Amino acid sequence: MIRKIDGRPRHQQIASELRALIMSGDLAPGARLPTTQQLMAQYGITSQTVQRTLNVLKDEGFVVGRAGVGVYVREDLALAVSPASYMPPTGESEAYPWMTEAAKRSQRGTIRLLEVAKVQPPVNVALAFGMAENDRVSMRHQVLMLDDAPAELAWIYHPLAIAEGTPLMERRKIAGGTPRLLADLGFPPREWVDNLSVRLPTTQELEVLELPDDVPVIRTFRVVYADHVRPVEAQILVKGGHLYELVYRQQVN
Numbered sequence: 001m002i003r004k005i006d007g008r009p010r011h012q013q014i015a016s017e018l019r020a021l022i023m024s025g026d027l028a029p030g031a032r033l034p035t036t037q038q039l040m041a042q043y044g045i046t047s048q049t050v051q052r053t054l055n056v057l058k059d060e061g062f063v064v065g066r067a068g069v070g071v072y073v074r075e076d077l078a079l080a081v082s083p084a085s086y087m088p089p090t091g092e093s094e095a096y097p098w099m100t101e102a103a104k105r106s107q108r109g110t111i112r113l114l115e116v117a118k119v120q121p122p123v124n125v126a127l128a129f130g131m132a133e134n135d136r137v138s139m140r141h142q143v144l145m146l147d148d149a150p151a152e153l154a155w156i157y158h159p160l161a162i163a164e165g166t167p168l169m170e171r172r173k174i175a176g177g178t179p180r181l182l183a184d185l186g187f188p189p190r191e192w193v194d195n196l197s198v199r200l201p202t203t204q205e206l207e208v209l210e211l212p213d214d215v216p217v218i219r220t221f222r223v224v225y226a227d228h229v230r231p232v233e234a235q236i237l238v239k240g241g242h243l244y245e246l247v248y249r250q251q252v253n
Contacts, residue, residue: 009052010043010045010049011045011049011050011052011053011056012053012056014039014043014045014049014053015053015056015057018033018053018057018062018063019057019060019062019242022057022062022063022073022074023078027073028073029073029074029075029076030072030073030075031072031073032070032071032072032073033054033063033070033071033072033073035070036050036051039053054071056212058071059212059213060212060215060242061074061212061242061243062074062242078242078243078244078245079105079146079243079244079245080244080245080246080247081239081244081245081246081247082246082247082248082249083192083194083220083222083246083248084248084249085097085101086098086101086177086179087179087189087192087224088179088189089176089179089180089182089183089188089189090176090177090179090180091176094176095176096111096174096175096176096177097177098111098144098177102146107146107147108146108147108148109144109145109146110144110145110148111142111143111144111145111173112142112143112144112145113140113141113142113171113172113173114141114142114143115139115140115141116138116139116140116141116169116170116171117138117139117141118136118137118138118139118160118169119136119137119138119139120134120136121135121136121137121139121157121234122236124221124234125137125157125234125236128223128231128234129157129159129231129234130231131159135160136160137157137158137159137160137163138157138158138159138160138163138164138168138169139155139156139157140154140155140156140168140178141153141154141155141156142154142156143208143209149210150208150209150210151209151239151244152209152237152238152239153204153205153208153209153237153238153239154235154236154237154238155235155236156178156233156234156235157233157234157235157236158178158232158233158234159231159232162182162185162187162232166181166185167181168181178233179224182224182226182232182233187226187227187230187232188226188227189224189225189226189232189233190225190226190227191224191225191229192222192223192224192225193222193223193225194220194221194222194248195220195221195222196218196219196220196221196246197218197219197221198216198217198218198219198241199216199217199219200214200216200217201215201216201217201238205217205238209238209239209240211240212242215240215241215242216241216242217238217239217240217241218238218239218240218241218244218246219236219237219238220235220236220237220238220246221234221235221236222234222235222236222237
């Protein structure tokens with residue numbers, strides 16, 4: 001077997017090591033990083049390589065520089081997102097969970113609707129819905145914001161048999177989100193299946209989410225089922241992999 005050699009530039013290799021320590025908590029929030037001299041000695045590198053390393057981590061939001069003091073790990077840990085919090089239909093007067101969950105973290109959550117259209121679905125969406133070739137679906141494309149910063153891109157698909165003639169096809173926000181509307185339409189969400197993958201962002205994802213170069217994204221492909229295991233919604237969700245963690249909890253019977 002041929003041994004894999006890390007061919008990345010040295011500053012990227014070191015940034016990866018420091019990033020891993022930050023994400024694991026071994027470099028705690030608010031902790032001061034070693035000085036330039038200490039990093040030079042630890043890794044056997046020049047001061048220029050140290051600065052390039054720190055610039056990568058600053059661009060990604062992992063560390064912040066304090067003039068005349070040093071470089072420190074960001075105060076906030078990676079945002080832990082629990083998908084289960086967003087799935088149950090809301091009550092009559094309740095806001096969409098993106099807003100309420102953000103408020104619990106003392107953040108302001110908003111949603112910016114980018115497009116509503118009838119489209120030819122991606123292959124995995126067509127397969128999930130059991131659609132024939134050339135069938136179309138409704139699509140709602142939006143960006144989810146936290147404190148006015150883009151956090152997640154979402155493409156939400158519904159079969160036209162469910163969506164036509166409903167607010168799902170209207171270019172306006174849906175009070176309470178799609179789980180509540182689906183429940184009102186007689187298709188209450190009962191379960192969902194997530195498929196997760198990690199890849200580098202497309203140009204649109206990099207620009208809309210304002211991502212640093214070479215930061216991977218977490219892609220979630222979610223299928224939501226109503227009664228009788230009927231697929232009623234499919235979602236493609238994309239978020240920066242450097243600032244978010246997904247939390248799943250399942251009881252073992």
